[in-house]
Amino acid sequence: MQYIAALDQGTTSTRCMVFDHNGNVVGVDQREHTQIFPQPGWVEHNPAEIWQRTQGVIAGALAAANIEKSDLAALGITNQRETTVIWDRHTGKAIYNALVWQDTRTDALVRQFAADGGQDRFRAQTGLPLATYFSATKIRWLLDQVEGAQAAAEAGDLLFGTIDCFVAWWLTGGPHGGLHITDTTNASRTLLLNLTTGDWDAELLEIFRIPRSMLPNVRSSSEVYGTCRGQLDGVPLAGILGDQQAATVGQVCFEVGEAKNTYGTGNFMLLNTGERLVQSRHGLITTPAYHFGKQPTWALEGSIAVTGSLVQWLRDNLGIIHSAAEVEPLAASVADNGGVYLVPAFSGLFAPHWRSDARGVLVGLTRYANKAHIARAALEATAYQTREVVSAMAQDSGVELTALKVDGGMVANELLMQFQADILGVPVVRPKVAETTALGAAYAAGLAVGYWANPAELRANWSESKRWEPQMSSDQRDSLYAQWNKAVQRTLNWQE
Ligand SMILES: Nc1ncnc2c1ncn2[C@@H]1O[C@H](COP(=O)(O)OP(=O)(O)O)[C@@H](O)[C@H]1O
Ligand SMILES: O=P(O)(O)OC[C@H](O)CO
Numbered sequence: 001m002q003y004i005a006a007l008d009q010g011t012t013s014t015r016c017m018v019f020d021h022n023g024n025v026v027g028v029d030q031r032e033h034t035q036i037f038p039q040p041g042w043v044e045h046n047p048a049e050i051w052q053r054t055q056g057v058i059a060g061a062l063a064a065a066n067i068e069k070s071d072l073a074a075l076g077i078t079n080q081r082e083t084t085v086i087w088d089r090h091t092g093k094a095i096y097n098a099l100v101w102q103d104t105r106t107d108a109l110v111r112q113f114a115a116d117g118g119q120d121r122f123r124a125q126t127g128l129p130l131a132t133y134f135s136a137t138k139i140r141w142l143l144d145q146v147e148g149a150q151a152a153a154e155a156g157d158l159l160f161g162t163i164d165c166f167v168a169w170w171l172t173g174g175p176h177g178g179l180h181i182t183d184t185t186n187a188s189r190t191l192l193l194n195l196t197t198g199d200w201d202a203e204l205l206e207i208f209r210i211p212r213s214m215l216p217n218v219r220s221s222s223e224v225y226g227t228c229r230g231q232l233d234g235v236p237l238a239g240i241l242g243d244q245q246a247a248t249v250g251q252v253c254f255e256v257g258e259a260k261n262t263y264g265t266g267n268f269m270l271l272n273t274g275e276r277l278v279q280s281r282h283g284l285i286t287t288p289a290y291h292f293g294k295q296p297t298w299a300l301e302g303s304i305a306v307t308g309s310l311v312q313w314l315r316d317n318l319g320i321i322h323s324a325a326e327v328e329p330l331a332a333s334v335a336d337n338g339g340v341y342l343v344p345a346f347s348g349l350f351a352p353h354w355r356s357d358a359r360g361v362l363v364g365l366t367r368y369a370n371k372a373h374i375a376r377a378a379l380e381a382t383a384y385q386t387r388e389v390v391s392a393m394a395q396d397s398g399v400e401l402t403a404l405k406v407d408g409g410m411v412a413n414e415l416l417m418q419f420q421a422d423i424l425g426v427p428v429v430r431p432k433v434a435e436t437t438a439l440g441a442a443y444a445a446g447l448a449v450g451y452w453a454n455p456a457e458l459r460a461n462w463s464e465s466k467r468w469e470p471q472m473s474s475d476q477r478d479s480l481y482a483q484w485n486k487a488v489q490r491t492l493n494w495q496e
Contacts, residue, residue, distance in 0.1 A: 002073040004451055005061065005235075006441040007054060009079040009163050010243060011100065011265040012312075014053040016061035017438040018072075021451070023461035025435060027065025029057040036097060041104035041347070044097035047085045050163065051170050055231055069232050074224075075171075076239030076445030078246035078437055079163040081189045084138040086149070086214070087166065089159045092174045095146045098163070099138040102266075102305055102347045106137035107356050107495075113137070113207070119354065123279065125194050125201055127286030129354045132347070133303070135162065136191035136208045143209070153211045160214045162186045164240050172237060173229040181225055182216040183240040184291040193218065195277060195286065198296070221245070221291040222444040239444030241290060243437045244268040247407055248289050248299065249444060250436030252462045254455050257399045261386060262437070263410035265312075266350075267304040269389050271397060272297065282392035283352025290440075292447065292455070300396055302351040302389030306344035307382040308410045313344070314378055320371040328413050331376040338373040339364040341487035342381050349491065352392040358491040364483075382410065383420040384484040390424060403427045403467075407436040414468075422472035423481065432465040 003026060008015040012035065018027040031053045036044040062069065082101035087094045099105070114121070114130050121130065128134055139160055143150045152158050161169065164186050169178035187193040187200075192210065194201035200215055219225060221241045228235045241249065244262060248270045251260040256274035261267060272289050277298045279286055289299035311324045321327050341363050348356035362374065386404075394400055403426055411417060411430050421428040433439055446452045 002451070003065065003067060003071055004074055004076065004442040004446045005058070005072050006076045006078060006438040006445070007058065007167065008243065008438045008441065009050060009054065009077070009167055011080045014050065014057050015438060016057040017435060017442070018061050018065040018067065019439065019442045023433055023439055023458070025433070027061045027063070027067070029060025029064055031057055041107070043100040043103040045083065045100055047087065047094040047098050047166060050098070051167065054167055058231055069235055072232070072235045073451045074236045074238040074445040074449045075228060075232060076241070076441035077164050077167055077237070078241050078243045078441035079167070079186070081162060081186055081242040081244065082133055082135050083163050084135045084142070084160070085163065085166045086139065086142050086158050086160050089157060090175055092170065095149055095158065096142055099142065101133055103138065104132045104347050104356060106132045106141050109137045109140055110356060122191060122204065125196070125204065126191050127188065127195050127277070127279070128191055130191070131350070131354055132356055133305070133350060134189055134191040136204070136210070139210055140208050153214045156213045158214050159216070160210075161216055162189065164242070165216045168225070168237060168240065171228045171232065172226050176229070179226050180216045181219050181240070183219055183221040184288045184296050185221055185242040185245040186240065187218045188288050189242060220293070222448045224448055236449055238448035239441050241441055241444050244270055244301065245288065245290050246438070246440030246444070247436045248272070248440065250433070250438070250440030251405050251407060251431065252455070252459050253289070253405070259393070259401065260405045260407065260436070263307055263382065263406060263408035265307070265309045267307040267382060267386060269302040269386065269393065270299040271393050271399065272299055273397060274298065278396060280392070280396045282395045283354060284389070284392050284396055285351065290444070292444070300393060302392060304385045304389065305347040305350045307385065308408070310342070310344045310378045310381060311410070314375060320375065324409070325412070327375050327379060328415050330372050331379050332415050334372040334376060337376045337380055338369050339366065340369050340373040340377040341484060342374065342377040343487050343491050344381055345491040349488070351389055353488070355492055357493055357495045359494040361487060361490045363487050363490055379413065379416045380419060382416060383423045384481065386420060387423050387481060401426050403429050405429050405431065407431065407434055417468045418471070421468040421470045423477055425470050425474065425477060427470065428468045429464055430466045432463045433461070
């Protein structure tokens with residue numbers, strides 16, 4: 001019996017999962033890595049630590065599944081997107097910590113580039129607004145701030161990669177012939193990929209002064225790129241997908257109009273728009289859903305920076321809970337939010353606002369409010385932000401949702417899921433295999449090696465485990481949402 005392994009290098013942890021042909025998990029291992037916050041708005045990861053964790057979870061998952069590397073038909077990689085690493089091609093040593101997607105240190109650079117042509121000046125080529133979220137200004141910052149980096153990059157000594165690329169390079173040999181590759185879904189998050197040609201855009205590289213030689217080759221999301229060396233010697237590396245795209249595949253959203261919403265550190269909703277590359281006019285991103293075969297299938301994405309990480313903030317910064325799971329009983333100990341709204345604009349606001357000048361607010365406080373109301377407001381913030389994105393999707397695509405497919409760590413929270421159904425006015429549906437991100441990467445790798453015949457075969461592996469029906473009146477829904485919108489206004493124009 002052969003299996004497929006998927007490596008999921010996420011914002012807070014790295015997981016390796018082994019799947020069988022029915023998409024069942026037969027072995028898993030997961031390890032957290034350090035979140036480094038050197039200054040307000042700065043978020044870093046140590047690339048060497050990420051590579052260490054990766055090797056650790058591969059060994060752990062094989063042991064948990066009680067299998068050898070020779071039992072693997074292929075390996076797929078999925079990853080936190082946009083997070084930027086630059087390393088020495090001769091030694092593999094990173095020139096600086098990875099700058100994480102949430103990091104806002106390049107705010108001034110973003111404003112500088114936007115001064116000439118506005119925030120949407122690269123949207124036509126890239127599908128993205130100019131924002132600190134994407135890799136281009138992070139690369140620029142590293143090449144400016146690390147002594148000698150620009151010259152070393154121009155001499156061909158440095159490599160850039162998102163995390164998929166960095167991990168793939170190490171898995172396939174590192175300094176000894178490692179593949180320097182990425183896939184279309186990851187490349188599309190750099191602000192450097194031309195969506196129409198599917199390759200790096202020469203004009204954008206010039207504007208950001210990024211040498212072409214440091215960029216990886218852009219490949220499809222499902223093909224045999226090469227074989228692993230070392231720990232997984234001989235295993236074909238056959239799938240690479242950004243984590244949100246992988247979840248879209250894991251949720252089998254293969255038809256136009258199908259959508260999923262993943263609730264992790266942040267929330268990311270993707271709506272399949274098929275062969276149509278839809279340019280958003282309501283604050284969404286145009287992105288590949290996946291790239292199987294010759295052409296990518298496109299999607300509209302609503303990216304929300306802070307959802308699950310707000311629960312971590314309640315735990316780590318406020319100390320009002322000891323574990324993420326405790327937020328639910330605390331929030332459920334009060335009947336409603338008591339008029340309290342928490343807008344977590346910690347990295348500015350992403351979709352649909354794209355306001356880097358915004359900062360978080362806690363409003364509506366009275367002497368009545370207590371920590372349970374704050375916990376409830378934190379959970380509700382996720383649901384309200386999702387409603388903003390769902391409305392933008394409807395405006396851009398004309399598709400009205402009939403149900404929302406959900407996944408990710410936060411969907412364990414029943415109170416949140418019920419409130420989400422209430423505030424959207426449509427049912428929320430959770431699948432049986434909730435690990436859709438790793439599953440999607442496994443599917444991409446398995447399709448490439450013929451382990452699964454075609455995407456249609458994968459549909460049979462999806463089944464519903466739970467559904468939440470809306471119970472709130474539309475009047476109440478609208479009045480709560482109106483208050484939320486008022487709270488959002490209070491976050492704007494904060495950062496000078
Ligand atoms: N029961 C819960 N209620 C609310 N949030 C939760 C719960 N369990 C986990 N989370 C949140 O979910 C996130 C982890 O989800 P996960 O999908 O593993 O994230 P990621 O892939 O972004 O690292 C954390 O931010 C955590 O705070
Ligand atoms: O690692 P996650 O699940 O927080 O996902 C991060 C996203 O890919 C950022 O764009």
